[in-house]
Amino acid sequence: KAGVTQTPRYLIKTRGQQVTLSCSPISGHRSVSWYQQTPGQGLQFLFEYFSETQRNKGNFPGRFSGRQFSNSRSEMNVSTLELGDSALYLCASSLVRWTSGTFSYNEQFFGPGTRLTVL
Amino acid sequence: EDQVTQSPEALRLQEGESSSLNCSYTVSGLRGLFWYRQDPGKGPEFLFTLYSAGEEKEKERLKATLTKKESFLHITAPKPEDSATYLCAVQARTRSSASKIIFGSGTRLSIRP
Numbered sequence: 001k002a003g004v005t006q007t008p009r010y011l012i013k014t015r016g017q018q019v020t021l022s023c024s025p026i027s028g029h030r031s032v033s034w035y036q037q038t039p040g041q042g043l044q045f046l047f048e049y050f051s052e053t054q055r056n057k058g059n060f061p062g063r064f065s066g067r068q069f070s071n072s073r074s075e076m077n078v079s080t081l082e083l084g085d086s087a088l089y090l091c092a093s094s095l096v097r098w099t100s101g102t103f104s105y106n107e108q109f110f111g112p113g114t115r116l117t118v119l
Numbered sequence: 120e121d122q123v124t125q126s127p128e129a130l131r132l133q134e135g136e137s138s139s140l141n142c143s144y145t146v147s148g149l150r151g152l153f154w155y156r157q158d159p160g161k162g163p164e165f166l167f168t169l170y171s172a173g174e175e176k177e178k179e180r181l182k183a184t185l186t187k188k189e190s191f192l193h194i195t196a197p198k199p200e201d202s203a204t205y206l207c208a209v210q211a212r213t214r215s216s217a218s219k220i221i222f223g224s225g226t227r228l229s230i231r232p
Contacts, residue, residue: 004162033220042224043163043206056219090162104150104218105210110162 002027004093004111012117018079021114025072025093031105032074034066037088037113049074050096050103081118088113121146123209125223132230135196140205140226143189148212152190154183155206157225163206166192197230204228 005024013019025032033056034046045058049068066076072093078085092108122145132138144152151170155163167176169185176183180201182193192205207223 035222043222045220045222055217056213088160092162102212102217105220107153107165107168108208108220109165110155113160113162115160 004091004109006089006091006111006114008114009112010115010117012119013081014119015081015083017081018077019081019116021076021078021089021091021116023074023076023091023093023111025074025091026109029093029095029109030072031094031096032068032072033092033094033108034074034076035090035092036060037090038086043090046076055103078116083118086116086118088115121209121211121219121221123207123221123223125205125207125226127226128224129227130229132194132197132228134198134230134232137193137195137197139194140192140228141189142192142207142209142223144207144209144221145188146209146211146221149209150212150218151210152185153208153210153220154190154192155208157204157206166205194228197228199230199232202228202230 007022031050033048036044048056052068063079068074090113092110094108095106097104124143126141154166157163167183172187174185180195184191204225204227206225209221
């Protein structure tokens with residue numbers, strides 16, 4: 001089974017530009033989550049999508065947005081890039097269980113990440 | 120506030136020297152605890168899922184255990200290739216009865232030959 005894929009793997013942008021990152025989940029996984037990882041802050045949750053709907057959101061400014069398509073592929077967009085946006089952006093996919101009226105996640109499988117450098 | 124704390128931040132061991140990594144958590148409604156391994160510049164790799172206190176899982180030199188307040192990742196007779204950052208993540212219930220996942224900051228493990 002193919003793993004989670006992310007494109008591109010590396011990006012260099014300048015301040016003020018915008019960027020779009022792409023994630024293809026494992027086949028059959030309908031939940032896709034995005035994380036930002038930096039040496040100082042560790043793994044920070046951005047948002048999670050399930051069935052084309054954003055269900056959870058972390059504490060990031062509105063410059064960070066995302067969407068999910070009907071085939072579960074997801075994109076993340078960052079507008080008006082700042083130097084502090086330089087990070088490894090990770091996408092993770094998961095199966096979701098519906099138990100007693102609530103969603104629960106199985107383990108998440110991560111892609112290799114997109115390394116974004118903002119100059 | 121839901122919180123996940125890992126200790127120590129960094130651990131250096133000699134090859135063959137067994138030890139344990141700790142993940143303590145304060146969450147409302149634990150729905151599962153996950154352990155991951157992450158090598159530099161790569162995405163985290165899934166290791167274990169634990170759901171209830173008393174549960175244990177093993178894989179090669181690694182063994183994960185869970186209590187009501189913390190989880191331990193025991194590493195027995197480690198080898199240099201076990202050097203990595205080990206991340207703990209907790210799945211917790213939200214106010215709307217949905218789920219959210221909270222990651223700890225990780226333990227950087229270094230094994231000297």
